[in-house]
Amino acid sequence: MSSQAEHRQPPSRLPGLLYGVGFGGFVDGIVLHQILQWHHMVSDVEGRSPTTLAGLEANTLADGLFHVATWVFLLAASLVTLSQWRAGRLAPTWSFHVGGMLLGWGLFNLAEGLVNHQLLGVHHVRDDLGSPLSWDLGFLAFGAALALAGWALQRRGARRIAALPDPARA
Template structure:
């Protein structure tokens, strides 16, 4: 292997890492947006701090709205950073990756969001639950299972694509 070939291999590996990390960060952002838009706003099952500050007073609702806004800001930053890394990793000359690899990165990131958010916010800190009420634990566990399933399917798709691309 010549020095030029080795340099291209290192460059390709670096580009692969950037786009894969970018896809995972984009998936994290999309997971956050899905949670914030669907569960917080459309279904109105909870807000970011609803177990700590029930949204039954104007002051508590303001605190939850601010926390939800900061949560969306973080999701937006993950999305921007993921898009930038994805773009930088896909530029230049390198072997094409299959669509399944890209879908895998998104699923991995989305699932990672659900597992981490579900464990930290729902179980460890208890600052909110997916859907408070008589089946609260079932909703929280279902959220974790859904996230773990996406995480595993995404990891499998990424692994298969990486094996196929060498």
């Protein structure tokens, strides 16, 4: 076996990010949409209020499509992980992988909060309140905290991976 074949590439950041986006979306959809019922995907769109049967049907469909999208992110994460494993890349450390997942979840929250809550205004974290801005800002702050914590944790894991002995240099 050549020294080039023995040299294994470090793990990619992509699977952790994809898992984070997918799981973050599932937490949002399952906890905020279904369990707490604070909002639905289009609950703040005129004519789509979940307080009417037609509005609830529209929101249930939109929520379902949102869950399909989060499921696709998890499927993509699994396929990328399998592909990289089969290519012989190094396995990530726990801190590298969990850090990537937290970073992905945080990026999901930031994108969701900025696009859906602020720019499009299709819903807010708490559509059942008269002034939901503080909840929206809290959601963004939580996303930023997750992203920063994930970035730091993943960097720590990357340093540990970089410190592993390389068989190609032996």
